Amino acid sequence: MCTGILYALAAGLMWGLVFVAPLLLPGYPAALLSVGRYLAFGLIALPLARMDRAALARLGRADWTEALKLAAVGNLLYYLCLAGAIQLAGAPLPTMIIGTLPVVIAVSVNLRDARRDGRLPWLRLAPSLALIALGIACVNQAELHAPDAAAGAGRLQGVLLACAAVACWTWYPLRNADWLRRHPERSPRAWTTAQGVATLPLALAGYLLLWPALRAAGAGFPMPFGPQPLRFVALMAAIGLFASWLGTLCWNAASQRLPTALAGQLIVFETLAALGYAFALRGHPPGPLALLGIALLAAGVAWAVRIRPQPLPA
Numbered sequence: 001m002c003t004g005i006l007y008a009l010a011a012g013l014m015w016g017l018v019f020v021a022p023l024l025l026p027g028y029p030a031a032l033l034s035v036g037r038y039l040a041f042g043l044i045a046l047p048l049a050r051m052d053r054a055a056l057a058r059l060g061r062a063d064w065t066e067a068l069k070l071a072a073v074g075n076l077l078y079y080l081c082l083a084g085a086i087q088l089a090g091a092p093l094p095t096m097i098i099g100t101l102p103v104v105i106a107v108s109v110n111l112r113d114a115r116r117d118g119r120l121p122w123l124r125l126a127p128s129l130a131l132i133a134l135g136i137a138c139v140n141q142a143e144l145h146a147p148d149a150a151a152g153a154g155r156l157q158g159v160l161l162a163c164a165a166v167a168c169w170t171w172y173p174l175r176n177a178d179w180l181r182r183h184p185e186r187s188p189r190a191w192t193t194a195q196g197v198a199t200l201p202l203a204l205a206g207y208l209l210l211w212p213a214l215r216a217a218g219a220g221f222p223m224p225f226g227p228q229p230l231r232f233v234a235l236m237a238a239i240g241l242f243a244s245w246l247g248t249l250c251w252n253a254a255s256q257r258l259p260t261a262l263a264g265q266l267i268v269f270e271t272l273a274a275l276g277y278a279f280a281l282r283g284h285p286p287g288p289l290a291l292l293g294i295a296l297l298a299a300g301v302a303w304a305v306r307i308r309p310q311p312l313p314a
Contacts, residue, residue, distance in 0.1 A: 004257030010247075016277050037244060069175070
């Protein structure tokens with residue numbers, strides 16, 4: 001249990017990096033950020049696939065089909081929606097919407113996988129969920145009144161895209177955990193690499209389609225790497241390595257060790273890390289209400305990790 005929680009914490013710290021990348025590359029299309037990140041992830045996965053070639057050779061057609069689905073929805077589509085939301089509404093508001101994932105996933109798993117994982121008692125789970133939801137509301141309220149908060153249609157569009165990202169990443173960890181729990185003998189590292197290999201052709205195709213699409217739109221955007229090529233390549237390589245491969249590796253290791261409902265709640269580490277990075281990028285600390293919200297989020301996670309699932313009667 002402790003090892004699984006530490007893996008989830010490491011994954012959250014690395015995943016938080018993806019929330020600030022769109023802010024460091026203003027003016028870049030969200031689609032380019034998505035395909036660029038996962039093109040880097042796929043290229044990083046190729047030499048790793050050589051190391052795991054024996055484990056990858058044991059994967060069948062159904063396994064590769066599942067890896068392709070996870071790559072399309074949990075990687076490319078999720079980050080397309082998230083990057084677009086951050087560009088339209090700023091980092092904090094989409095971050096807090098993504099922060100509802102622990103609540104959404106825990107409720108979904110308690111309804112869907114109680115027979116397999118045991119049921120987290122609703123009465124004991126409720127205070128944890130309430131603390132997390134209240135913490136999200138506090139930070140959200142503080143950010144809505146921030147001087148640099150997005151306004152108008154941009155905020156609404158950002159909210160809708162962030163909700164779509166939540167839908168993608170509610171589906172992804174449930175399906176990913178299903179595969180990992182059905183194959184406890186398989187290496188989480190090899191499964192992570194398999195998803196990277198599956199992502200590569202999708203990202204490459206997206207990149208090649210985006211190039212003429214931007215030219216046809218007359219946006220005047222310089223391809224292939226945009227107006228800041230060195231920063232773009234460096235950021236894509238960094239988040240491709242740390243957020244996409246190493247972060248997913250840590251998350252897969254956590255998913256094999258923890259009940260899915262508990263692992264879903266620990267995604268809150270990603271929210272806390274993203275908020276910390278966003279405030280550091282702003283150059284000033286969060287206000288009292290935001291700090292209260294962060295404390296409530298941490299308290300909700302601390303409460304959740306004490307709950308043990310109860311097996312259902314046969």
